[in-house]
Amino acid sequence: MLIFDNLSLIFIGLILLGVIPNLFYMFGYLPHIHRKIHFLIHYFVFIISMFGVVVADNIILFLFFWELMSLTSWQLILTDEKQKGVSQIARFYFFMTHFGFIFILLLFLILSNGDLEHSTFSILKENATHFKYPFLLFVFVILGFLSKAGVVPLHVWLPYAHPKAPSPVSALMSGIMLKVALYAMVRFLFDVLYPWSLEWGIIILMLGAISSLVGVLYALSEHDIKALLANHSIENIGIILIGFGMGMIFDTLGLKTFSSFAFIASLFHIFNHMSFKSLLFMGAGSILHQTHTKNMERYGGLIKSMPITAWTFLIASISISALPPSNGFLSEWMIFQSLLNSSSVTMLELKLAIPFAIFALALTGGLAIACFVKAYGITFLGLHRNQNAKHATEVNIFMQIGMILMALVVISLMLFTPWFIGYFDQAISDFNHTPVYDIIFSHGIWQMHSVGSHGGVVSPLILLGLLIFITGTIYGVQKLFKPKIRLHHSWACGYQTTHTTQYSATGFAGPIRRFFSWLYGHNEKLKTVKISDANATYDESFFEVHVQPLFEDTLYKKLVYFTNLMSYYIYRFSHFEQQQHYSGVIFALLLFVLFSYRIFMGEFSWLSLIFELIMMMAVSKILIFGDKK
Amino acid sequence: MILYIFTILLLLTIAPLLIGMIKSLKMFFLYKKPVSIFQPYASFNKLLIKELVISHESSIITRIAPLLVLSPLLVVLLFLPPVVHGAYYIGFVDAFTIIGLISLSTFFLMLLGLDSGNAFGGMGSSREAFIASLVEPAMILTIFSVGLMAKDLGVGNASINLAIHFPVEHASSFLFAGISFFILLLAENGRLPIDNPETHLELTMIHEAMILDISGLYLFIIEMAGSIKFVIFASLFVTLFMPYGVNLIAPLAILVFVAKLILVSIIVALIEVNGAKLRLFKVPNLLGISIVFAFLSLITFYVLGA
Numbered sequence: 001m002l003i004f005d006n007l008s009l010i011f012i013g014l015i016l017l018g019v020i021p022n023l024f025y026m027f028g029y030l031p032h033i034h035r036k037i038h039f040l041i042h043y044f045v046f047i048i049s050m051f052g053v054v055v056a057d058n059i060i061l062f063l064f065f066w067e068l069m070s071l072t073s074w075q076l077i078l079t080d081e082k083q084k085g086v087s088q089i090a091r092f093y094f095f096m097t098h099f100g101f102i103f104i105l106l107l108f109l110i111l112s113n114g115d116l117e118h119s120t121f122s123i124l125k126e127n128a129t130h131f132k133y134p135f136l137l138f139v140f141v142i143l144g145f146l147s148k149a150g151v152v153p154l155h156v157w158l159p160y161a162h163p164k165a166p167s168p169v170s171a172l173m174s175g176i177m178l179k180v181a182l183y184a185m186v187r188f189l190f191d192v193l194y195p196w197s198l199e200w201g202i203i204i205l206m207l208g209a210i211s212s213l214v215g216v217l218y219a220l221s222e223h224d225i226k227a228l229l230a231n232h233s234i235e236n237i238g239i240i241l242i243g244f245g246m247g248m249i250f251d252t253l254g255l256k257t258f259s260s261f262a263f264i265a266s267l268f269h270i271f272n273h274m275s276f277k278s279l280l281f282m283g284a285g286s287i288l289h290q291t292h293t294k295n296m297e298r299y300g301g302l303i304k305s306m307p308i309t310a311w312t313f314l315i316a317s318i319s320i321s322a323l324p325p326s327n328g329f330l331s332e333w334m335i336f337q338s339l340l341n342s343s344s345v346t347m348l349e350l351k352l353a354i355p356f357a358i359f360a361l362a363l364t365g366g367l368a369i370a371c372f373v374k375a376y377g378i379t380f381l382g383l384h385r386n387q388n389a390k391h392a393t394e395v396n397i398f399m400q401i402g403m404i405l406m407a408l409v410v411i412s413l414m415l416f417t418p419w420f421i422g423y424f425d426q427a428i429s430d431f432n433h434t435p436v437y438d439i440i441f442s443h444g445i446w447q448m449h450s451v452g453s454h455g456g457v458v459s460p461l462i463l464l465g466l467l468i469f470i471t472g473t474i475y476g477v478q479k480l481f482k483p484k485i486r487l488h489h490s491w492a493c494g495y496q497t498t499h500t501t502q503y504s505a506t507g508f509a510g511p512i513r514r515f516f517s518w519l520y521g522h523n524e525k526l527k528t529v530k531i532s533d534a535n536a537t538y539d540e541s542f543f544e545v546h547v548q549p550l551f552e553d554t555l556y557k558k559l560v561y562f563t564n565l566m567s568y569y570i571y572r573f574s575h576f577e578q579q580q581h582y583s584g585v586i587f588a589l590l591l592f593v594l595f596s597y598r599i600f601m602g603e604f605s606w607l608s609l610i611f612e613l614i615m616m617m618a619v620s621k622i623l624i625f626g627d628k629k
Numbered sequence: 630m631i632l633y634i635f636t637i638l639l640l641l642t643i644a645p646l647l648i649g650m651i652k653s654l655k656m657f658f659l660y661k662k663p664v665s666i667f668q669p670y671a672s673f674n675k676l677l678i679k680e681l682v683i684s685h686e687s688s689i690i691t692r693i694a695p696l697l698v699l700s701p702l703l704v705v706l707l708f709l710p711p712v713v714h715g716a717y718y719i720g721f722v723d724a725f726t727i728i729g730l731i732s733l734s735t736f737f738l739m740l741l742g743l744d745s746g747n748a749f750g751g752m753g754s755s756r757e758a759f760i761a762s763l764v765e766p767a768m769i770l771t772i773f774s775v776g777l778m779a780k781d782l783g784v785g786n787a788s789i790n791l792a793i794h795f796p797v798e799h800a801s802s803f804l805f806a807g808i809s810f811f812i813l814l815l816a817e818n819g820r821l822p823i824d825n826p827e828t829h830l831e832l833t834m835i836h837e838a839m840i841l842d843i844s845g846l847y848l849f850i851i852e853m854a855g856s857i858k859f860v861i862f863a864s865l866f867v868t869l870f871m872p873y874g875v876n877l878i879a880p881l882a883i884l885v886f887v888a889k890l891i892l893v894s895i896i897v898a899l900i901e902v903n904g905a906k907l908r909l910f911k912v913p914n915l916l917g918i919s920i921v922f923a924f925l926s927l928i929t930f931y932v933l934g935a
Contacts, residue, residue, distance in 0.1 A: 301746075303688045323736055324701075324729035333725050336769070343777055348931065355927050358773065359766045359920070366765030369736055370758035377743030377754065383686050447721060456723025456782035463704065463726065471700040474850070478696070483681040483846045490684040490842050492747030497686055503743065503751020511759035515913055 003057035003121070006427035007190070010267070011054040011183045013423075017409050018176045018274050019047055025282050025402025026168040028395065032289055033166060039079050046072040046172065050180050059108050059119040066104065066184070070097040070148075073177060076169045077161055089160045096147060096157040103144035104184075107137060111192065124192045134193060138200050141188050142207070148181035151241065152211040153551045155234045159218065162233065163226035163294065167285020168402075170226060174233045175278035179270050182240065189248070190431040201248030202350075208241030209360035214519075214551075216367045220374070220512055221520055221547040223296045223505040225284045228375060229277065232320065235364060236273040240266045242361055243335040249350070250341070256434040258341045260425070261451040263433065264440075265334030267424040268417075272327045275413055276316040279406040283313035286399055287379065290392035296505040298386035299379040305392050308400045310380045312407040317372040319410055322365050325463040327413040330448070332365065333458055337450035344452065367512070374508045383499040417460060418445040506545055513545070521548040573624060584623025591619060632716035632879060637706055640864065643887065644856040645669035647863065647894045652827075654898035669856065673849055681845035686746035694741040695843070695850040701730040702857045709861065710788035710868040713882040714875045723782040724772035728765070731817070731861075734854065735761050741851075742839030753838025756909060760823060760835070763916045764816050770923035771809045774802060775869055777930055784865065791872040799933065805926035807870040812919035814862040814897075816912075818855070821901035823912055833906065863893045 026043065033039050049072060052065030074097070077090045111127045112119035128137065147154035162170050189196070215235030222228040243266030250259035286309045287302060288294055303310035319326035322333075339361065342354040384390045394400070413420060418441050425437040439451050447459045490497040513520055528541040595612040598604075646666060653663035665671075683691060705727050711718035735757065742754035772782075778796050779787035796803065816823045819836040828834055840851050867889040868875075874885035907915060 301686075301688070303690065318733070318736070321732075321736060322729070323733040324726055329729055333729075336725055340773055340776070340782070343931075351931050352928060355770060355773075355924060358770060359924075362766035362769040363762070366762030369732055369765075370762045373736060373739040373743070373754060373758050377740055377751075381688060381690055381740065381744040382746035382751075450782070454776065454781045456725060456776075457721035458723065458726050459721070463730075466704045466707065467700055470703050471696050474696050474699060474703075478846060478850075481677065481846060485681045485683055487685055488682050490686050490745045490747045491682075492745070492749060492841065495747070497684075497745070497747045499746075501748045502746050503748060503755060508751060508755045508758070511756060511909060512762065514910065515759070 001058050001061065002055045004055065006423070006430050007183075007187065008054050010423050010427050011180070012051065014179060014271055014274055015047070015050055015054065015176055017271075018172065018278050021282075021402045021405035021409065022168050022171055022278065023402075024398050024405060025171070025285070028398030028400075028402065029166065029168050029285065029289065033079060035079060035081075039076070039166070042072045042075045042079075043169065046076060046169075050172075050176055053180050054183050057120045058117075059112055059124070060116045063105065063108065063116070067101065069177065069180065070094075070101065073097075073165075073169070073173055076173075077165045079166050079169070080164075083164060086164050089157075089164050093157050093161040096154075100144045100147035100154075103140045103147075107140040107144060107188075110137070110140075121187070121191045125194070128192050135197070135199075137193055138203075141185060141193070142203070145181050145185040145188070146207070149178045149185070149237050150211075150234050151207050151237060152214045152234065153555050155211065155215070156549070156552050156556060158234060159222075159227050159230045162230035163224060167226075167281055167288060170230075170285065171278040171281035174230060174281055175274045178233060178237060179274055182237070182270060186244070190428075194431075196248050196252050198249065198252045201245050201250075201252060203245075204241050204248055205245030205354075205357055208238045208243075208245050209357045210238070211235065211241065212238030212364040213360050213367075214238075216364050216371060217512075217516055217519060218547070218549070220367060220371045220509045221522070221545075224294045225287065225296050225299075225375065225379065226281070226294055228296075228371070229280050229284055232280075232368070232371070233273075233277060235368065236269070236277065236320075239332065239335060239361065239364065240269045240273065242266075242357060243269060243331075243338060246335070246338045246342070246354075246357075249345075250338075251433075253345060253347070255341070255344060257436050257439065257451045258338060258344070260428055260433045260436045261334065261341070261440070262338035263428045264421055264424045264436065265331055265338055267427070268327075268334060268421065269331035271420060272319065272331045272410075272413055275406065275410045276319040276328060279312055279316040279403060279410060280320065282399070282403050282406060283309050283316065286395040286403065287392070289395055289399070291386075291388040293386075293388050296375070296378050299389050300382045300385040300499065300502065301380070302384070302389060302392055303380040306380075306394050308394060308403060312403040313380065314376060315407050315410055317376045319414075321369040321372045323369070324458075325414065325460045325467065327410060327417070330414065330417055330458065330460055332361075333456075334448075334450075336361065337452065337455055341450070341452040341455065370509075370512060374505055378503075378505045378508060382502045383497070385499050385502065385504075414460060414464070417448070506543070513547075519550060521550065521553075522546060523548075581624055584619070587623060588616065588619050591616060630717045632713055633711070633718060636709075636712050636716070636883070639883070639887075640706060640709070640860050641857070643890070644853070644860040645673060647859060647890060648856045650891065651894050651898045651901070654895060655902055658898070658902040669852075673852065676845060676849035676852070679845045681847060684745045684842050687744045687842070690740055690744045691843075691847075694737040694744070695847040695854075697737040698734050698741070699850050699854040699857070701734040702854050702861065705730050705861050706857065708784065709864055710785045712864075712868075712875065712886040713877075713879045714789070714792065716879075718785040721783045722785070724776065724784050724787075725769070725782075727784060727861075727865075728768055728772070731858070732761070732765070734858070738839055738851070738854075741843070745842035747842060749834075749838040749841050753835050753841070756835045757839060759909075760816060760912060760916070763913055764813055764919075767809055767916060767919040767923050768813050770920065770927060771806050771813065774806045774923060774926040774930060775810075777927075778803060778806075779869070784869070788868040788872055788875070791869065792875040795872060799930055802926040802930040802933070803870070805922045805929065807866075809919045809922035809926065810866055810870065811896075812915060812922075814866055814893075815900070816916060816919075818859045818862060820897055822904050822907050822915060825906050828906075860890070863890050866893060 049065045049068035056062035074094050111124040150158040162174050212235045215231050219228045219231035243262050247259045247262030319328035322328045339358045345351050422437050425435050429435040447457050450456050522545050525544040649666040649669040653666045656663040708719050708722040739754040742750035776782040778799050779790045781787045824835040
């Protein structure tokens with residue numbers, strides 16, 4: 001019925017680490033919520049359902065909890081039902097999760113031979129070994145589980161749905177629910193579909209690389225702080241998948257220690273992303289709570305009025321930007337090392353391709369730093385840009401406790417890295433992967449070694465100690481100088497500094513937006529009010545940039561357009577009235593029989609097939625559908 | 630151990646000298662009367678005794694960021710490759726950590742730019758973020774390639790390996806990596822094709838714009854960090870791409886090392902004299918060249934066989 005192996009246990013640990021600070025935060029946030037009973041019921045059921053998914057061994061139970069998780073999170077998005085556009089987004093979310101659910105259900109029905117009630121993962125594994133087309137199952141896993149995890153191009157719901165939920169729920173959804181979806185993928189790939197083929201790993205790696213880049217680029221162009229964080233979730237899921245994909249590639253190539261290292265790296269990044277993303281969403285929620293706006297252009301100078309939020313947000317920003325010695329750096333370092341281990345691969349094609357993934361990951365890292373300088377600098381530093389930010393005060397004590405606890409989780413993931421890695425090592429060695437803990441910490445817990453033959457070494461605690469020591473020394477020496485301090489207004493080359501002279505979030509991302517304009521396809525609007533008879537001076541002006549969501553516009557809207565077109569023709573086909581259409585149908589059918597007869601007789605050639613297809617299309621267009629009405 | 634401490638102290642002391650030398654060389658080439666190469670020491674001394682003006686608009690970040698700009702770079706200084714064969718060095722720290730520490734320093738510098746609330750600071754931060762994010766992939770690919778050729782990712786061990794056995798069969802990939810790294814040296818230190826360290830014309834500056842509202846002691850810390858960053862990159866360049874002279878006896882090896890650093894400074898000065906600053910949106914082209922060379926270096930290494 002239930003399963004409590006090490007993989008489930010570490011995910012239970014993950015949920016507990018994420019939920020406990022969140023409970024405090026939620027308690028502080030509660031006065032802000034109108035429908036309290038509705039919210040509380042769904043909030044707790046949501047948490048229980050996530051626990052349920054990671055421990056369920058019985059398939060029907062797994063599906064029940066999975067669906068419960070989707071439904072409660074859907075209701076939680078609808079908590080503030082009067083928010084603009086929320087019902088539309090909730091509907092979109094509902095549709096996308098059930099799009100994934102269909103594939104999960106298909107997967108389970110195929111693998112359990114229709115007997116969902118009595119199937120466990122071990123039975124599924126038996127059936128999977130007999131199934132002829134394991135690639136189909138793999139595609140179902142990707143479509144089903146990774147659509148929930150928000151992988152490009154199935155990510156479109158994520159930047160809309162996460163920001164609309166109340167902040168504690170956003171933290172849960174982004175921090176934990178995506179990881180639960182990844183758990184399902186990991187469980188399936190490890191437990192059910194085990195002998196992988198090489199292409200699967202490459203597909204996962206490519207999905208990861210694309211997701212990480214697309215996620216961070218869209219995050220950079222956002223000025224809604226919660227949407228920015230939601231886009232960053234896509235990026236981090238991408239980073240996790242890069243690690244996981246490398247692990248799968250190494251595993252199929254028989255490099256077992258490398259694969260274990262890569263899996264540990266991605267599990268570690270799952271934990272790290274949970275910690276800092278929950279913290280960031282809590283911080284964003286506190287700001288939203290105080291300023292009543294999600295627009296970053298209205299923040300500024302909040303570090304003076306909200307110090308606890310600002311400092312915890314800074315810790316999370318450093319961690320998510322993968323700057324040493326934070327935990328985010330450590331897991332990204334591990335993922336980099338596993339990419340570098342590709343130099344031991346003997347397949348030259350693969351070896352030459354993997355540097356592109358390194359490029360993607362490195363560019364993602366660089367852009368993430370830019371993005372969080374923007375998020376932190378525009379929100380907390382400078383002068384308040386608006387009345388909203390001027391009157392902000394520190395949030396209540398429960399929200400502060402929630403954020404501090406989460407910051408402690410972030411810090412503890414950095415300090416107790418060996419301990420966590422030991423657990424991850426146990427979890428993957430349950431699935432017959434080589435344990436590598438002894439190689440990673442072969443020289444004691446002070447140094448982390450890469451498993452590669454010429455791999456790198458990092459020592460987080462020594463780094464942290466050195467940084468603190470040297471900063472302290474400089475501080476002490478600086479105090480010795482006893483500099484005379486004078487407070488004065490910013491100089492700024494003699495210009496006056498007011499809140500309007502500051503750089504805005506849009507402006508900050510300007511160079512990057514311009515450089516990647518082929519992706520953004522943004523349109524800029526400049527509204528100006530001219531003073532009469534003056535061409536160069538404006539009374540007031542207003543600049544606006546809208547970034548086109550590429551995947552939504554191309555993939556999804558085109559799909560909708562194509563489906564509409566098809567349904568139009570089917571409608572016309574089944575509702576013909578005039579006589580000549582009737583004869584046209586008969587003529588087309590005759591042609592069809594004739595052509596298919598040739599094929600069945602074995603006189604098949606691609607050229608004639610194409611010719612016949614064109615003929616059929618022309619005949620049906622001219623004779624049956626006629627002109628568009 | 631003594632040599633190790635001596636090297637660090639040496640690097641700390643000659644860091645401003647190199648900057649001063651570039652400046653006076655540039656003036657010499659431009660037929661101006663050159664300033665003394667010890668000018669940076671005098672300026673630093675002046676900054677130390679000057680009063681510290683802190684802007685009203687800024688927050689506590691302005692008070693802590695200068696320390697956090699300098700301290701990661703000082704940590705990097707501890708991890709640099711040895712100058713003399715047999716000297717103590719911390720060999721295990723890999724290049725990712727070093728890149729990360731440099732990014733940490735840049736991160737706080739960018740926050741510093743946004744803190745004082747003036748438009749120039751934001752402009753500088755924004756541009757720095759743009760350039761830094763494009764430098765990152767080239768940097769990682771380059772050091773990966775060098776690490777493969779040196780058969781170790783730890784920079785200390787890598788430089789020792791290269792000094793003992795220089796991979797002549799991979800000279801082409803080495804050259805490509807060297808070109809890529811030199812472009813990154815220019816980009817990360819805000820040298821001329823990317824940023825003009827001398828200009829104080831507001832609309833073109835990057836590094837100077839971020840520190841416009843910093844003065845006195847804090848400006849000293851930031852300027853010192855800038856020169857240390859240059860010395861870090863220069864010494865990484867000379868130890869990884871010109872690994873000669875390490876096996877000599879200690880005083881001679883150190884002299885050779887300093888001579889190589891001076892050579893790098895002269896090359897930088899020559900590039901600065903002979904080139905103009907690129908437009909901001911042309912900078913990605915230069916960095917793109919660096920990325921392409923890094924890729925080429927890796928690909929030639931793989932194709933020729935390890």
